[in-house]
Amino acid sequence: MITVLGATGNTGGRVAARLAEAGEQVRAVSRSGRAVPGAEPWQGDAGDRDFLTRAFTGADAAYVLLPFDLFTPDYHTVQDRLGEAVTAALRAARVPYVVALSALGAEVPAGTGYLTALHRQEQRLRTLDADVLFLRPGLFFESFLYSLDAMRAEGVHADTIDPGTRLPMIATRDVGDAAAAALLTRTRTGVRELLGPVDLTVPEALADLGPRVGLPGLGYVRVPEEAMIGALEQVGMPPDVAALHVEMNAAFNSGLVRSSGRTADATTPTTVATWAGGLGVAASSSPFSSP
Numbered sequence: 001m002i003t004v005l006g007a008t009g010n011t012g013g014r015v016a017a018r019l020a021e022a023g024e025q026v027r028a029v030s031r032s033g034r035a036v037p038g039a040e041p042w043q044g045d046a047g048d049r050d051f052l053t054r055a056f057t058g059a060d061a062a063y064v065l066l067p068f069d070l071f072t073p074d075y076h077t078v079q080d081r082l083g084e085a086v087t088a089a090l091r092a093a094r095v096p097y098v099v100a101l102s103a104l105g106a107e108v109p110a111g112t113g114y115l116t117a118l119h120r121q122e123q124r125l126r127t128l129d130a131d132v133l134f135l136r137p138g139l140f141f142e143s144f145l146y147s148l149d150a151m152r153a154e155g156v157h158a159d160t161i162d163p164g165t166r167l168p169m170i171a172t173r174d175v176g177d178a179a180a181a182a183l184l185t186r187t188r189t190g191v192r193e194l195l196g197p198v199d200l201t202v203p204e205a206l207a208d209l210g211p212r213v214g215l216p217g218l219g220y221v222r223v224p225e226e227a228m229i230g231a232l233e234q235v236g237m238p239p240d241v242a243a244l245h246v247e248m249n250a251a252f253n254s255g256l257v258r259s260s261g262r263t264a265d266a267t268t269p270t271t272v273a274t275w276a277g278g279l280g281v282a283a284s285s286s287p288f289s290s291p
């Protein structure tokens with residue numbers, strides 16, 4: 001039996017589906033308890049250590065992540081609380097094999113915005129008496145969907161990543177597939193970077209995304225950091241969370257967050273065009289529209 005955290009989300013949903021297809025018994029953990037085909041729904045909060053311990057007890061393996069909420073203040077305090085609960089529960093339930101969703105840049109202890117939370121979580125999970133594989137993906141293609149309503153309203157995408165900065169970007173389905181493959185064999189440990197098919201600039205990614213969401217010619221505007229923080233606060237993001245967004249982008253721009261080099265093992269198949277082709281012009285709207 002394998003327990004999957006975030007099983008109704010981008011990566012966890014894919015993991016749960018792949019495991020169920022392979023005939024594994026799956027516990028699908030989420031806060032909503034929404035049904036996940038082929039899996040047993042486990043509804044509860046990832047900050048509740050006792051609930052998680054029950055969800056992990058009897059599992060041969062687990063997929064874990066840190067859910068995040070961009071509209072709750074004290075981002076790192078909340079992430080630390082969730083991370084401590086997940087780690088304590090894995091320890092209490094003695095789960096022998098863990099695949100943990102992390103991110104590129106998790107080796108850097110500070111100055112990486114949201115990613116610092118994943119550095120701290122890797123540190124915690126390394127204290128377990130378990131085999132652990134850390135998946136470190138680049139930027140999710142799905143991240144652009146947070147701005148879809150703003151793109152539609154403004155006709156451009158605005159952010160603080162420099163237009164010439166080339167980044168590894170990946171479809172979450174490829175992250176889920178890598179996690180499921182590891183959970184089925186339970187042999188791989190350490191760190192695996194997941195970099196998508198090719199490094200891309202933001203304008204290059206938008207050129208492939210725009211036409212597929214009804215925005216042909218979608219352009220990019222690199223805005224000053226203060227303006228970006230103000231715009232994010234206007235849609236309901238707490239100041240500390242908005243500041244972490246621009247800190248992360250600054251770490252991309254400076255190269256503080258970067259891959260250790262593209263290899264065949266780190267390269268994943270899904271392109272922006274393929275991913276966005278499956279969205280349709282009515283692609284889901286931005287969570288920023290309803291903070």
Ligand SMILES: NC(=O)c1ccc[n+]([C@@H]2O[C@H](COP(=O)([O-])OP(=O)(O)OC[C@H]3O[C@@H](n4cnc5c(N)ncnc54)[C@H](OP(=O)(O)O)[C@@H]3O)[C@@H](O)[C@H]2O)c1
Pocket residue numbers: 005006007008009010011012029030031032033034044045046047065066067068101102103104114118137138139140141143172
């Ligand atoms: N965005 C990026 O570019 C990027 C890149 C690298 C790594 N990451 C990392 O990826 C992770 C997010 O993964 P994802 O995109 O697969 O997740 P996601 O799509 O945001 O889904 C989150 C999942 O967690 C569940 N959840 C949310 N809050 C919960 C709580 N308090 N207790 C229990 N379950 C809860 C949600 O369930 P319900 O909503 O159904 O309750 C859902 O199943 C984060 O740690 C992020 O830092 C992101």
